[in-house]
Amino acid sequence: MKIRSITLKNVRRFTSATRVDDIGDGLNVLSEPNEFGKSTLFDAIQALFFKPHGSRDKDISSLRPHAGGAPEVTIEIETDEGRYSVFKRWLQKPAAMIHRNGTLIAQADEAEAWISDVLGGDGGGPSGLIWVRQGMTDLTGGSKKEQDAALEARRDLMTSVGEEVEAMTGGRRMDAALARCREELAVYVTSTGRPKTSGPWKEAQERVEMLTEQHETLGSTARDLHEALAERKRARRDLHEMESPEAAEQRRAKLELARKAHSVAERHAEKVDAEARRVEMARLTVDRARTQLDSFRVTLAEQQDAAEKVEVAANEAKSASEALEAQQAIRDAAETTFQTSQSKLKEAEASMALAQRTKAAKEGVERRREMEERIKNAEKMRSAMETAAVAARAGPSAKTLSRLEALSTAHNTALAARDATATKVIARYAEGRDGAIRAGDKALTDGRAHALPRAVRLTIEGVGTLEVRPGEGDQDIDTVDVAAQKLKEALKEAGFDDLEAARAAAAACAEAEQNYREAKAVLASVAPDGIDKLREVLNQIPVLDLDTEALDPDAAETLLENAQDAHEHARLARDTASEKLADDRTEATRAETNLTSFRDRLKRAKDALEKFGEISETDLVEATVAAEKVFKDAQAEYARILRDAPDLTTTKAALSRAESIEAQAKEKIAHLKPLLARLEERIGRSSGDAIEERLTETAEKLETAKETLARIEHEVAVLTRLEEALGTARNEARERYFAPIAKELKPLLHLLWPEAELTWGEESLLPDALVRDGREESIDVLSGGTQEQVALLVRLAFARMLASSGRVAPVILDDALIFTDDDRIERMFDALHRQAGDLQIIVLSCRQRAFGDLGGRALHLLPVTTETAAF
């Protein structure tokens, strides 16, 4: 569909008929100042295509002029089928009519249906998609209704551009399934996938936790009840055993018996103690008597022993004193001998030192001589090396000799070649005529072939001459000459007359080199560190004076060794004598000390015997025998009493045990009664609380709660998986979904921003971000100018897609570029022109100067004259 003209009557300021005519294909521009009526024109187009002629809504009311009247809009369109005039009037005598070539082809509802069909059905049409109202420069502006209509249009458009797009993305069914899935999932989980507070999942978890805790608590109480029952059973049994009359009588009888036995044992124990004390007294008397007798006997023996030892010690002390004096004399003599040997040793050491110094002086003279000889020899070798070096340099080099040898070989080879082909003469002398044939002065040898490379005159003695002229061509005489010449020149260049001379010179050179190496080896052996080093060593050898009176070193050494031996001998003798003297002195002191000690013992023994007074040993023996008899009698009595005594410890333990049993019984009874009361109370409380019943019930509830939780968790897993599967599939399809629009948009975008791309919102089907230089910017944060540029380009792309789906519709832009600067607007114009190739674009703008450069067909809104009114 293309618009060819628009006629307004009674539309706002246009009370009389006004028309825009001659709207062509491609780009059309109506550039007029504000308040000229461009938006009125836009609204009139919208109304004609989208407002039923019976409508009286505010959009229609707003078209009515202040003066009143029925708004009328006539738009002439052209489709593939032909040219039509679409007319509508609202409010008064509303009408809708379609004419073709002046013939009414549809009116009223039929006309509305025809219009809808032309626009492409109910899918929302171009309004909001490619018709841009003034002020709606972005993609999401307008009322909610308009936005919904635009979204519907985009969906419809997307669906229309490819047969499988709707199916590919799942379309509304996908939306419904995904929404349903999310809605059901949202019952259970938060947006981050966690159990939702107060949701079924969370509640199920909490219920399981609560029941688990309750079950554990009840289980604990049940165990407590079982323990209490067992304890009560034990306590009852124990109490019954304790309180039975038989048991009490048995305990009492046992206690009485134990008490009696213990009393008897105690009395007997007292008798035993008294007898024990008597035995002890007798034992002490015996001991005392025995001690006195022993003491007397020991003191007497001590006196006798001490007297004998005093006598022996006096003799020993005298002998020791004499020995000490004798040893003192021996030691003094040894000291004198030692002093003498020491003086002689010092003299021998001095003679030895003098002899050694003299020997060193002699050795220095010899070493200097040797060193001077080595230096002389080394200098001779160095001179020989220099001579040999000069001689080595005089001969031909190996290379030169090799070249000469090669030239000589070449010459000889040439000669051999020449001679091989040359004419040969062989002389056979008659007997006695040897040497009669000569070539020049040289006689031809008998039987030998002589080559004749060139003409030769042979003299035959006695005959004359014989000239031999060989044929030419077979003999290479020039080659021989050239080779000879080259050899000659080479020899001359090398400075030799012939090859032998060169060879001799080379041999001499080799010999000189050998001499050089030998002299060098000798020098390295004689002076490895150089001759200067030898001189340095020579200078370091000291020059000493010779003492002519010095002894021979060997004699001096013998003399010294003898003196050392004598001195060592004297020292040992002196030390031995000193040690012996010290020993003798110690022995004398010990003997004197012994004598003093024994004298003291003798005195003490005498003093002790005096203390016994007149008592004799016999008296003491009799007293001891009497005491021992008394002791023996007491012991026998004690043993008799002890043998008959009961065991006090045993009777005491038995009594203690009997008393303990009785006390324990009382204590246990006292303990069991309140314990039983407490247990009764515990058991009564727990069993009254129906603890097992509640435990079983709770266990069943817990089991059910766990099953419920598992069911919910499975449900969440199922919904989560489904949402993920749907989302993933839709995302993948989205790329294909947006491919056509991206393809249309790409060249337009690149007019403004090379390599720029748009990303698309799944729900809105609109671009949500502009990607430039790899950086993604949300559409919302872009400048107003950029936003309106993106919006316009997107609409142009939509228009192309609409056209390609068979629903060609003009693009109508009412002041769609408000914020765009001059630079960008040029490129936007390029975009418009680019799309205008096969689209009809109608641009309404108040920016007359800026849009002056847009080009395209200029439109004008003019009053309808009589001539133009009819069509």
Next chain:
Amino acid sequence: MAFCFIHASDLHIGRKFANIPQPADGNIRGRLMEARHGTIGKLAKAAHQNSAEHILLAGDTFDTATPSPVVIRQALSAMGETPDITWWLLPGNHDNLRDAEPLWETIQRDAPTNVIALTDAKPHDLGERATLLPCPVAYRSSASDPTELLVTMASDEGKLRIGLAHGGVTDFTDSGEAIAPDRDRTARLDYLALGDWHGRMAVSDRVQYSGSPEQDRFKHSRRGVCLCVTFDGPGATPKVEEIETGKFLWTEVELQLHPHQDAAAALNAILPVNGRRDLLLRVAAMGWASLPDQVELKSTAEQSAPEFAHFELRTDGLGTQYEAADLDEIDRGGALRLAADRLMGEAETETLSQEQREVAGDALARLYAYVREDAT
């Protein structure tokens, strides 16, 4: 004249059934609990109808060792309402002597005179013609045969020897407790009344489990009964008659499905028409079903469930048969189909864990349900 008594066990009075899901507007737990209490009246009625003067309860009369006072008092009171009948209560493993000591003390102290707690293993006269030989359970778990003492337990000459015990017999349970199945012969018993097994079972002519008079699990698929045991004379084989006492029927049925079968119709076919209010039904779906069949199956189950006392559809054993047409119903292509294909792939990937496969399979089923609901 014949001698007759009622044999019952495992009343489990006081059980609260907290593991049975109860809708907010339902009262199944209360009804089940009340039904257990109601067995007292039913047993008394059976006794009256058969002129039996004794009701032998072979253990686990109470569900726990310490029932609430209300539960105890109301049970004893109900038993006391039939003074012409003597109730013989044997401690079982749930109300064993050790853990339930306060319970038995309460019964001994407060029970009506026609209620006798058998807390000691000693003979009791059942009138002039029979002796009751009880084997009370001392501990909750014991690996010994509680009836062994019956071998030496004396009874009056010429009287029927009726044993009463609680525990499993060796040849059909691994409970660890071991009652010799031929105990009637080794202990010269005319009848051994056993409890513990909630299902009815005749071990032999003279050794019988009555089962619980009111069932509490899906295992036995029949209503609870008590036994009316009649002896025509000493040495005669007892005549054992089952008398139905259970109000609720607990049953589990298997629903075998295969692809292309109308799963909902198959489910409807096995659901009973009558008595649903007193029926606790567990349907275990097995085999394979497609996505739409599963949706229909669950929908049908959800629709029918409120009519039952309890209804449970288990699909653990039901595999999903994925068919192209079902996936096409989600979408023939595009993102929805891509998501569906991926989930199906995960559900069938054996290298993933069972849980991951189940999550993926259920996610696909959910997606299918969304799309279907959206379309309607």
